[in-house]
Every structure is written in C-alpha cells, then in structure tokens.
Amino acid sequence: MTDTAQPTQSHLDTVDVATSNPDREQPWADLGLKSDEYAEIREILGRRPTSSELAMYSVMWSEHCSYKSSKVHLRQFGEKMTDEMRAHLMVGIGENAGVVDIGDGYAVTFKVESHNHPSYVEPYQGAATGVGGIVRDILAMGARPVAVMDPLRFGPLDAPDTHRVLPGIVAGVGGYGNCLGLPNIGGEAVFDPTYAGNPLVNALCVGVMRHEQLHLAKASGAGNQVILYGARTGGDGIGGVSVLASETFDETGPAKRPSVQVGDPFMEKLLIECTLEIFAEDLVVGIQDLGGAGLSCATSELASAGDGGMHVWLDRVPLRDSSLAPEEILMSESQERMMAVVEPANVERFLAICEKWDVDATVVGEVNDSGRLTIEWHGQTVVDVPPRSVAHDGPTYQRPFARPDEQDTLQADVAETLDRPKTGDELKATLLQLVGSPNLCDKSWITDQYDRYVQGNTVLAQPEDSGMVRVDESSNLGVAVSTDCNGRFARLDPYTGAQLALAESFRNVATTGARPLAVSDCLNFGSPEDPAVMWQFAEAARGLADGCQALGIPVTGGNVSLYNQTGETAILPTPVVAVLGVIDDVTRRTPAGFVAPGQQIYLLGATREELSGSEWAHVVHGHLGGLPPRVDLAAEKALGDILVNASRDGLIDAAHDVSDGGLAQALVEACLLGARKQGIGARVWLPDDLEPFVALFSESAGRAIVAVPRSEEVRFTDMCTARGFAHARIGVTDGEGDDAVLDVQDQFSVTLGELRATWSATLPAAFA
Structure with missing residues (x-):
C-alpha cells in the first residue's frame, strides 16, 4: 500500500489563492532568496508565488543548483573549445554528466561533484549520499557505473574536528560504494588548516556504455x-x-x-x-x-x-x-x-x-x-x-571581483629564502620528516576501507598515479582517471594553480600509458560575495579553460561549490581537476613502482629552484608564500606523448610523476611500491648543476621518473632526443625487500624498511 x-x-496555498491574496507575506529570505530575486519571481508569474512555487524557485535558484555566481565564468569552457577538442565529445556541459567516445563503439561518462557541507553536518550520511548522487548522475546517462573516486580535504590531522569528521566520511564513502559493488580506484586525502570546519568531500563516478545506449x-x-x-x-x-x-x-x-x-x-x-x-x-x-x-x-x-x-x-x-x-x-x-x-x-x-x-x-x-x-x-x-x-x-550575477591587495605581499614572501638542510644527515632527516607528514604519508588506513577490486576489472588503484579499469574484456580496452589539486599553489596564483592541477592530473594519466582525453572539475571556493574569493574563482576558471585549450582536451562537465568557509576564513581555493584517458590494452599499463633490480632510472623534465608552496615549506616551516612552480603546457603535452608512446612500445617498465614532495618523494614511493609492494631499492646520483636539496625537494612541474630496461635504453633516449625533451639518467634500481636501500650517493642512505615504517605509521597512529 x-x-x-x-x-x-x-x-x-493554491494558484487561485496566490492571485486573490497578493500581499501575503512570505518567508523568501529564510529560504535563501534575495529581495530582488523574490521580486523577479513575482514579475515572471504576474502574481505572488504560491508557497510550493516559492519552495521550487528557492532551491532551484540556490547557488548550488543555478550556478548564478559562476556561470558567467564557466561559459569560457565552451567558448574556448576547439573542433579538435570536440572530436571525441558526445555530450558536454549541461547534461547530468559528460560523455566521450573511447573507440570500438564504447563511450565513457564521468563527473565529479561535491557534498561538502552535508558531510560536515553528518559525516557518514553526507559522504555516502555524495557517492549515491554522483552514481545516479552517471546512471541517468544510460551507462553502467563501473568505478568511483573520492578527492577529500580535511583540517589538520591532529585537530579534534578532523577526528570527528574523517572517520565518518571515509566510512560513508566506503560503505556506500562497497554495498553498490563499485571499486574505489583513486582520489586524495589532503590536510590543511583552512579546511577545519569545512571539509571537502568530492565524489567522482565513471560509467561505461555503448554509443546507442546514450540517454x-x-x-x-x-x-x-x-x-x-x-x-x-x-x-x-x-x-x-x-x-x-x-x-x-x-x-x-x-x-x-x-x-x-x-x-x-x-x-x-x-x-x-x-x-x-x-x-x-x-x-x-x-x-x-x-x-x-x-x-x-x-x-x-x-x-x-x-x-x-x-x-x-x-x-x-x-x-x-x-x-x-x-x-x-x-x-x-x-x-x-x-x-x-x-x-x-x-x-x-x-x-x-x-x-x-x-x-x-x-x-x-x-x-x-x-x-x-x-x-x-x-x-x-x-x-x-x-x-x-x-x-x-x-538569476545571473556579475559578482564584483578584485585582486586582493595582500596578494603582492603574499607572493613576495618566497620560500626560497628559508633555512634549508645542507648536509647529508640533514637531507635524510628532512626526507623522513616529509615522508611521514600527513599529505605525503601512506593513505592505506583510508583506502583499505574501500573495495578497490570488486567486479574484477580494476587494473590500477590507489596508490598508483591513476586508477584504471578494463572496459572490454575481449580487447582489453580501458580507461584511466586521476584527480588532483594543490590548493596552496592556487592560493599563491589561482590562474597558474588551476593549470598546475590540470597538468598534474594529465601527467598522472599519461604515466600509466593512457592517452588523456577529457576533463571534469569540481571548483571548491569560499564565499562569492567576497571580491577576493571571486577573483580567485575567475582566475582559476580562466586558467583551467586556457589550459584545456593548450592541451587539447575539453571540460565535459563538473561542479561548482561555493561558500566553503568558516566565518571569515575561506578554504584554500581548490579547483579539483579530474582527467580521463583511454588505453588500447590495459595489459600494457605502466605501474608507478619499480618492477625489478638492474633497470635505469631516468628523470624527465627540467628541475628549477621552485620551493614556494611546496610540502617542504608547508611541513618544515609552516610557510605559505611566493609564486608556485611555473607551468609549461607545451612541455606537459610533450611529456605525456613520451610516456604514452614509451608505455605502448614497451620501452619503460615503471613511471611515476614528480609533484608533491619533489623527486625525493617520487623515488621513495617508486621504491616502496616496487615489485608489488615488496620494495625495490635504488642508487641515485644527483646532477652537478643543482644543489642537492633543490634536486631532491623542488616541486617543478612537467617531470616524471621512469624505469627503463637496459635493452630499451637506446630506443628510449632516442625518443626523448628526437622530441628535444630534457632527460637524464639519475640512477639504477638495486636490491629487493626492506633491507634494500635508497642510496643518494655522496649524501645519505636509508633502508626501505625505515622508509616504510615512517611512511605507513602516520594515519594508524592518529586514529588508533
């Protein structure tokens, strides 16, 4: 019944009553409407709205649903889209989710959305229903959902409220996704004081369909x-x-x-x-x-x-x-x-x-x-x-925005002048401090609560650079997805920060051997009523649109989440960027961890003294200032091309992007994830033209490390040389297991056992 x-x-309150009783007071302000919005509703209807109509307009004209403060800036995603970018696009912005053609009659739909404030109020249900909502968006396009991801942001690890919200949010993401039988193949967990009282819970879903199944x-x-x-x-x-x-x-x-x-x-x-x-x-x-x-x-x-x-x-x-x-x-x-x-x-x-x-x-x-x-x-x-x-x-708002006066002061306060380690022992101590820090440590305490391999089509999952799933069992066609954003970089320069988020996500997809194809975004910012925040948003949107145009991949859809602040404290501008790529044969994917001893380690890309906004500045000095690393999207595109072609042709056995924590962190992770997490050691030598500290901890963009079998070294270096791309042999893989070492020659040596103990202890200790 x-x-x-x-x-x-x-x-x-019927339409007849509303017409005959035009002066009845209504709680439009309590429902979040402005006086001019209420007046516009009355003008549209030619009378006062009924209470049901008022309810509908109030929720549909809310910031979350109408994009009234952001859509004037979001238009450029379409305006800057070239015919080349549209080549694989079947459905773009405006539908429940974007859809791209991945070949062989298959299409993939994906989207990332936010459930931030509900997850603060009720962590478990807020996060769980965030997953449920994005899954239904994908389903509504005609696709079978095949995987989810969860980019998360929290306050300081030791803050009481982090201990209130994080376990519930993680349990909600895992509980809902696990019950649906959807593998959670990637995401992030980032900690920063600005997210205290306003965690970010972004949820992504990927779905697969045949072309004719589109709805x-x-x-x-x-x-x-x-x-x-x-x-x-x-x-x-x-x-x-x-x-x-x-x-x-x-x-x-x-x-x-x-x-x-x-x-x-x-x-x-x-x-x-x-x-x-x-x-x-x-x-x-x-x-x-x-x-x-x-x-x-x-x-x-x-x-x-x-x-x-x-x-x-x-x-x-x-x-x-x-x-x-x-x-x-x-x-x-x-x-x-x-x-x-x-x-x-x-x-x-x-x-x-x-x-x-x-x-x-x-x-x-x-x-x-x-x-x-x-x-x-x-x-x-x-x-x-x-x-x-x-x-x-x-309503469409042209919110006032202005570059804040404090931005010049912030950018002038560079991290490059901070005290830095100079001796080998100091470099080793710094490495261990960073490896165990909340943003760089092992996230297995979180990801082990998720089923990453249900359905049997997961090819790569956390902590790999990208998640990857097989789409077609007969041909091994697959897709890879990565989500990324460094909010500190976006705070220092929103335009560049958004492009760095795009570049890192693009690079993470390419390291697996997948060809980047499309973008979805979740733009998390503070109050649009603050001109400084609105400037951050406008710059980030412009940067992302320009970046996608330069890389030749379209924004297919996404989400804007505003009012993310507690009182007067706004979160770091956090334009989370998801990049989806296609790979013809998932059996040829490239893992992030070293696979065997005796392979040559190459660093691709140029390293500069770029330390502002870095994890080193954040963890060691609690510092935020200066300019983020420069972004060179032409170089990112060239690097992606090398990584995809080298993977396809069997020239590399491992590839890992260099980003947060610099080369040092990339080497640590490649060693610890090596040989199916048994560990592969490495002997590394640093270039003579760089200070050892800069070589290890700079966060210059456009870089990756790869492991090249000796038999393929000539072909690989010829490929890089032909493209005029910077590459340097910096080491060799050596030894297996926890007794193997990461040896930075003439500086320090540390066993994988010590690295693993430091890397893996942080979250279990915090939530024991």
Whole structure:
C-alpha cells in the first residue's frame, strides 16, 4: 500500500489563492532568496508565488543548483573549445554528466561533484549520499557505473574536528560504494588548516556504455507518462544540499539547517539494475535522477529540456511520511529516486520491470504541449510556472571581483629564502620528516576501507598515479582517471594553480600509458560575495579553460561549490581537476613502482629552484608564500606523448610523476611500491648543476621518473632526443625487500624498511 499525503492544511496555498491574496507575506529570505530575486519571481508569474512555487524557485535558484555566481565564468569552457577538442565529445556541459567516445563503439561518462557541507553536518550520511548522487548522475546517462573516486580535504590531522569528521566520511564513502559493488580506484586525502570546519568531500563516478545506449534528460512527446521510481520520499534532506551548500558556514550555520539526506545503498543497487534493464528494452524517452532540489529539479529540468509542458499529480508521490506538505515534498532530497518519461504503450512493461526488482514506481505526471509546468495537489493547482524560469533562466550575477591587495605581499614572501638542510644527515632527516607528514604519508588506513577490486576489472588503484579499469574484456580496452589539486599553489596564483592541477592530473594519466582525453572539475571556493574569493574563482576558471585549450582536451562537465568557509576564513581555493584517458590494452599499463633490480632510472623534465608552496615549506616551516612552480603546457603535452608512446612500445617498465614532495618523494614511493609492494631499492646520483636539496625537494612541474630496461635504453633516449625533451639518467634500481636501500650517493642512505615504517605509521597512529 502506498502512503500519500492528505490535504490536512486548512489554508492550502493554491494558484487561485496566490492571485486573490497578493500581499501575503512570505518567508523568501529564510529560504535563501534575495529581495530582488523574490521580486523577479513575482514579475515572471504576474502574481505572488504560491508557497510550493516559492519552495521550487528557492532551491532551484540556490547557488548550488543555478550556478548564478559562476556561470558567467564557466561559459569560457565552451567558448574556448576547439573542433579538435570536440572530436571525441558526445555530450558536454549541461547534461547530468559528460560523455566521450573511447573507440570500438564504447563511450565513457564521468563527473565529479561535491557534498561538502552535508558531510560536515553528518559525516557518514553526507559522504555516502555524495557517492549515491554522483552514481545516479552517471546512471541517468544510460551507462553502467563501473568505478568511483573520492578527492577529500580535511583540517589538520591532529585537530579534534578532523577526528570527528574523517572517520565518518571515509566510512560513508566506503560503505556506500562497497554495498553498490563499485571499486574505489583513486582520489586524495589532503590536510590543511583552512579546511577545519569545512571539509571537502568530492565524489567522482565513471560509467561505461555503448554509443546507442546514450540517454538524455528531456520530457518530450505530448501524452507520454512521467514515472517516479525508486525509494519513497521522506522528510530527510528537505532543502538538503541545495540550501546547505549555498550559505557561508559558521558556528551557528544557516538560520534553519536542512537535514542531511539518508542513503540506502541496497535500494540504489536495485535501482541501478532495474534502470539498466529498462534501458536495455529501450523503454524511456528521457530520464533524470533526483539529487539536489529533488522533485523541483527533476520536473522542471525535464520539462524545460523537452517540449516545455508537463502536468504532475503531486499527491501520487509515494511517501515515507504522510504528514509532508506539498512544499516539503518538492524540496525533499531523499535519495535513490529517478524520474522517467515513458510512452503510454511502454508503461506496463516499465512498471513490470520495476516490480521484478522490488522498486516502487508510480505514474505521477504527463507531458503536454502547454509550455507550462503545472503541479496539482488533490485537485488543486499549487504550481503553474514556465519551466525554463525555474530550471535554466534563473538569476545571473556579475559578482564584483578584485585582486586582493595582500596578494603582492603574499607572493613576495618566497620560500626560497628559508633555512634549508645542507648536509647529508640533514637531507635524510628532512626526507623522513616529509615522508611521514600527513599529505605525503601512506593513505592505506583510508583506502583499505574501500573495495578497490570488486567486479574484477580494476587494473590500477590507489596508490598508483591513476586508477584504471578494463572496459572490454575481449580487447582489453580501458580507461584511466586521476584527480588532483594543490590548493596552496592556487592560493599563491589561482590562474597558474588551476593549470598546475590540470597538468598534474594529465601527467598522472599519461604515466600509466593512457592517452588523456577529457576533463571534469569540481571548483571548491569560499564565499562569492567576497571580491577576493571571486577573483580567485575567475582566475582559476580562466586558467583551467586556457589550459584545456593548450592541451587539447575539453571540460565535459563538473561542479561548482561555493561558500566553503568558516566565518571569515575561506578554504584554500581548490579547483579539483579530474582527467580521463583511454588505453588500447590495459595489459600494457605502466605501474608507478619499480618492477625489478638492474633497470635505469631516468628523470624527465627540467628541475628549477621552485620551493614556494611546496610540502617542504608547508611541513618544515609552516610557510605559505611566493609564486608556485611555473607551468609549461607545451612541455606537459610533450611529456605525456613520451610516456604514452614509451608505455605502448614497451620501452619503460615503471613511471611515476614528480609533484608533491619533489623527486625525493617520487623515488621513495617508486621504491616502496616496487615489485608489488615488496620494495625495490635504488642508487641515485644527483646532477652537478643543482644543489642537492633543490634536486631532491623542488616541486617543478612537467617531470616524471621512469624505469627503463637496459635493452630499451637506446630506443628510449632516442625518443626523448628526437622530441628535444630534457632527460637524464639519475640512477639504477638495486636490491629487493626492506633491507634494500635508497642510496643518494655522496649524501645519505636509508633502508626501505625505515622508509616504510615512517611512511605507513602516520594515519594508524592518529586514529588508533
């Protein structure tokens, strides 16, 4: 028996009532609307809105849903896209997720989104429903979800609030993904004081489909039926992320904190399999998941993207709580729900498949040619709006932005003048201090809570440079994905910082042997009402758009998360960039760890004295200032080309990017991850033209280390020379196991056992 709400309100606010009672006061400010926005709604409707209409506009015009502060800057992702960049793009910005052609009739869809504030309020459910939401975005495109990733940011490791939120967030990410049977193949865990009180929980999902299985979110065809299926609607998540993510977070939070959504991964698993069977029988005209803004979003976006007309019987919506008012039903962000547009002849079969999978399904509406979205509640009209005004034509802000005066002072405070180690013993002590630091240490305490190999198609997973999954078992076609961002670099120079995030993610994909193909982003910033923060955002967006143009890969979609600050303290600008690449044969992938003794170690790319914003400056001196490493996207593209071709031709057996922690950290990780984590030692000599400290700890971009078999050394160096790319032999792999050593000649030597003990102890000790 389906519970539905009863018309218990004695003064139901219908369109007729709104017209006849135009002066009734409404709580528009409490719902997050500005006075001019409320006035615009009244102008659109020619009357005051009903309470249900006000609820819809408030969530759909929220920062989280409407992108009202950011879309003027996001347009350049399309404006700067060349025909070359569009070559593999099947679906771009504007749909639930981007879709790219990877060959052999396969397409891949991927996207990264945020669930930051909900995860602070309720860490487990906030993170879990973040995973659930992004999985449904991928499902709605017609794809089977095949993997997830989780870029995370926290306050200091020793902060009490980090100990409150981190275990719950990690458990939520793992619990939901593990129950769905989706491997978690990558991500990040970064610690910085600015994230205290405002952790970042970004979730990414990858899905695979055949070209003909692509579906879009649109309601077309008058007379077609609108079916809501999945979990019932409850009071959890009323307003949810749409409101919670659109206000500055402080000690008291919003005046009325919405409840965080509650996830049910087992229902989501049924919903996935049910939906895929529905797709297989070609039963839907359009489909949309219900995430942020719930029914308000699904109904208005489907109608707006289709023929423009839809009528909905709201009292037919299956409920978990029969006391919910129509406004609450429209605002609820209860999870595990989808909405499909189905031709009348296919409704019976659609409902039968849902019944087979024990998924509730109800016809709640019908497509028409009225050009209006009308919603009925027990025979009375509570919503009558032009759907585009709700879903797509919301306010657009030209927020003022200005480079802050303090930026010059910040950039002048360079790290290159800080005291640095000079002797071999001091270099060794610095290496061990960094290896065990929160941002560089082993993250297995986190990743061991995730199933990385379920489904049997995971080829590479954390702590590799990129996650990789096989797409086709017969041909071994696969994709690799990496997420990256250094918020300190973005704080020092947002334009360059965004490009460095792009470059590192691009490089991490290329080191595995996959050819970078497309980008998704999650742009996490503070309050857009602060001109300095808005300048950071504008510069980062410009930098990312220019960077993608230079590398020839498109932004396919993503997410903007603003108001990430506690009181007056904004987070570091954190433009997380995900790059997806394709590899023809996953059996030829290149791992990050050394595979055997006796191979030649080459450093690719140029090293400069670039220490500002580095982990060394952060960990040893608590310093942030100066300019980030310079970025050379032409060199990054050339490096990627070398790494992909060398992997394909069997010229290298291992490759690892050089980034956070510099060459020293890259060598440590390549040694410790070597020979399936048994460890492979290395003897290394540093170049004469660089100070040993700079050679080891500089974080110059555009670099990687590779292990070259002796038999391929001539071919490999010829490839680099032909491309005019800097390369230098800096060592040889030597010895196996914990007794093997990383020997930096004429400086210091340290056993892999000591390195492993230091690297792996930090998180277990913190959360014991």
